[in-house]
Every structure is written in structure tokens, then in C-alpha cells.
Amino acid sequence: MMQQFQLEKAAPRLDIFLATASGLSRGKIRKIIDFGGAHVDGRRVRRLSCPLRAGQKVELFLDDHPLTPFRLSEEHIVFEDSNLIVINKPAGVLTQPTPARLKGTLFEALEHHLRQQGIHKPSIGMHQRLDVSTTGLLTFSIHEMAHKNLAQQAAEHALQRTYLALVDGKPEPASGTIHTQIVRRNKRTISVESGGKEAITHYELIQEIAEPEGGSFSLLRIHLETGRSHQIRAHLSEQNHPLLGDSFYGGKMSAAGQQFTRPLLHSSRLELHHPVSHEELRFEVPLPADLAALLPSSPEQQR
Incomplete structure (x- = not known):
């Protein structure tokens, strides 16, 4: 959902203006701005105290997802080296940024994960996407040496799910x-x-x-x-x-x-060649709980 406002007069702060104009609490507006849901004249603005001029257009994008940032943990990381990471995505996590959010996506969570390892300016290549509701495997290249090869594999359908x-x-x-x-x-x-x-x-x-x-x-x-x-x-x-x-x-x-x-x-299985060593890689993860609960069969029957 998007709300749009045209300023008739200047406003000293973005957060105060949006709280008044939208009817939402200032605390919620601050979270929405921090997540990237506020745009001024078509550009995302994440500074709460951003001053506004008369005539500017302000857009507020809202979605149904929590205003709590998703963060990667050991249970999500299937494989990681200096060039490649393979993630088991849970349901409800957006893969890439949208107008409503920059923070809290899988892409941003990966940036945060790499910064926690001391990589201050992560270089990430996104070569696959999953719908927000879809679970399972997808991979990112995380070094400049890996981007081109992994992009080529994706383009040639050699990166198989x-x-x-x-x-x-x-x-x-x-x-x-x-x-x-x-x-x-x-x-x-x-x-x-x-x-x-x-x-x-x-x-x-x-x-x-x-x-x-x-x-x-x-x-x-x-x-x-x-x-x-x-x-x-x-x-x-x-x-x-x-x-x-x-x-x-x-x-x-x-x-x-x-x-x-x-x-x-x-997305249960992922097959590719390592973008630098060219080793054949194959990864597989079991069904998530909501799917597995519907099946009377053994895991072997689900392969």
C-alpha cells in the first residue's frame, strides 16, 4: 500500500510530517523510515530529521511484513566460503529490496552478515530469487571474482534448482x-x-x-x-x-x-559449479515443518 502527500508548506522533519499526515504513531513511522519505506521526490530517504520543502512529494510505502529486521543465523547458512554463500530461506522473508523496505530483506541481512565478519563494503551478486512465501535454497556470489561466472551459470540455466x-x-x-x-x-x-x-x-x-x-x-x-x-x-x-x-x-x-x-x-535442491574452483556442488535441504506435517511418508520418499 502506498500513501502520497504533496507538501503545501515546508516541514522541519520527515518523521513528524508523516506521523501527522498518515495518522500513524511517530514510533511506527520511525521504523518505516528506517526500513526504507519513505520516499521524497522519488528517492528513498532514511533520515528521520530530513527537512521538507513546499512542493515536494512524499510517498509512504507500507507492507504486511514485520518491522523487525531478519538476520541470518547458522541454521540458514548451508555453505559459505570467501566467494559463495548458499542460504536456506525461511518463509516470509523478501529476497530483495522493495519500495516498502530496504532493511529486513535477505539481501540486506546478507550485507549485515558480511559486515559482522569485517567486510565493510560487501560485494554481493544476486543471481536467483524466491517469492517471499517460498522456502529453500538460493545462492549469492559474495566476491568480485565470483560474480561473472555465477551470473553466466544462471543465464545458461547451469545453476539448477x-x-x-x-x-x-x-x-x-x-x-x-x-x-x-x-x-x-x-x-x-x-x-x-x-x-x-x-x-x-x-x-x-x-x-x-x-x-x-x-x-x-x-x-x-x-x-x-x-x-x-x-x-x-x-x-x-x-x-x-x-x-x-x-x-x-x-x-x-x-x-x-x-x-x-x-x-x-x-526449493529443495541446488546444483552448480563453484564460480572460482569450478568444483561441482550439490546441496539439499529437507521440507520445512508446514509441508512435512502433511506427509505420512519417510524423508527418503520426498527426495
Whole structure:
């Protein structure tokens, strides 16, 4: 959500002006400014005492995420050396900055993590992204020597991710490829006959779970040849098997007696070559608790 204000007269401080204009408490406004949600004449401003001139445009961007900065801990770091870091992202964390926040994103948390190690001006390359609700593996290059190679791997689809997803019903056939052209319209990704970007999704049924009241849901293994925004969510929805928890694309918000707060999608496996040593690397993390709780199977069946 965005609120916009045009100043009729000068104001001595940004925080006082926004608290008065928005009706929010000064304490909350200070946090929003610190997180990067205040913009003056199109530029992000994080100084509370920034003076304002008559005629300036002030925008206040708000989101639904906590005003507590996310910080990396040992449980999130799967691999780290001087060139590369692999992170197991939890749900609810934005990967990159938005108009509403600079602080509290995974990118900013990584900057903070590297500064804590004595790297005062971290150099970070972002070559993958995950939706805020998606959990699992993604990698960043953290040294200039690694940026170009990792970017090339991403561009050539040599940097490969495998996903696990819980979807409504059981796909028929049990494995296959969805190949369409997709576009973004009104924040949704949809397939079109022509004029879109190529999107290729491979899927494989791992397990079908019957529900006591009838119906079923399934655990799928998914591999992407292309990495378009919302590609998995759109493709599965168009096959009438939307992700559980994905109300935006028609998914059920409950199953097996459980309520969902997010689309149940997890980046479980990551394969790449080290950008400097060129060693083959493969990482795998288990399902997060909300997905695992729905499955009666052993971990081996989820691989």
C-alpha cells in the first residue's frame, strides 16, 4: 500500500510530517523510515530529521511484513566460503529490496552478515530469487571474482534448482512437461498463445495423499528450464492443480485439517559449479515443518 502527500508548506522533519499526515504513531513511522519505506521526490530517504520543502512529494510505502529486521543465523547458512554463500530461506522473508523496505530483506541481512565478519563494503551478486512465501535454497556470489561466472551459470540455466510442491488433486499423467508462453497481467502470470516469454516446467508425482473427507493432494518434484516470475504457480494452476495455500492462483487454504498461510512451495535442491574452483556442488535441504506435517511418508520418499 502506498500513501502520497504533496507538501503545501515546508516541514522541519520527515518523521513528524508523516506521523501527522498518515495518522500513524511517530514510533511506527520511525521504523518505516528506517526500513526504507519513505520516499521524497522519488528517492528513498532514511533520515528521520530530513527537512521538507513546499512542493515536494512524499510517498509512504507500507507492507504486511514485520518491522523487525531478519538476520541470518547458522541454521540458514548451508555453505559459505570467501566467494559463495548458499542460504536456506525461511518463509516470509523478501529476497530483495522493495519500495516498502530496504532493511529486513535477505539481501540486506546478507550485507549485515558480511559486515559482522569485517567486510565493510560487501560485494554481493544476486543471481536467483524466491517469492517471499517460498522456502529453500538460493545462492549469492559474495566476491568480485565470483560474480561473472555465477551470473553466466544462471543465464545458461547451469545453476539448477529442484522444487517440492504440494498441489490440489493428482496430476494426470503422473509426470510431464508444461510448455507455454507467459505474460504478467495485473500482477498475475498467465499463459498466452503468442507474444509472451517461453516457460518450461517439468513435474513428477512423488506421492498422492488421500483426505478423509474425500479428494486428495499430491507432492510433486518440479524442475524449471526457465525461471519466470510465478511460473510454477501459474503453470500448476492452469493444469487445475494449484499449490495448496495459493489463494491468488485458486489454491485451497486448508487440507487434512490444517490451515495454510502461504503457497506450499520449497526449493529443495541446488546444483552448480563453484564460480572460482569450478568444483561441482550439490546441496539439499529437507521440507520445512508446514509441508512435512502433511506427509505420512519417510524423508527418503520426498527426495
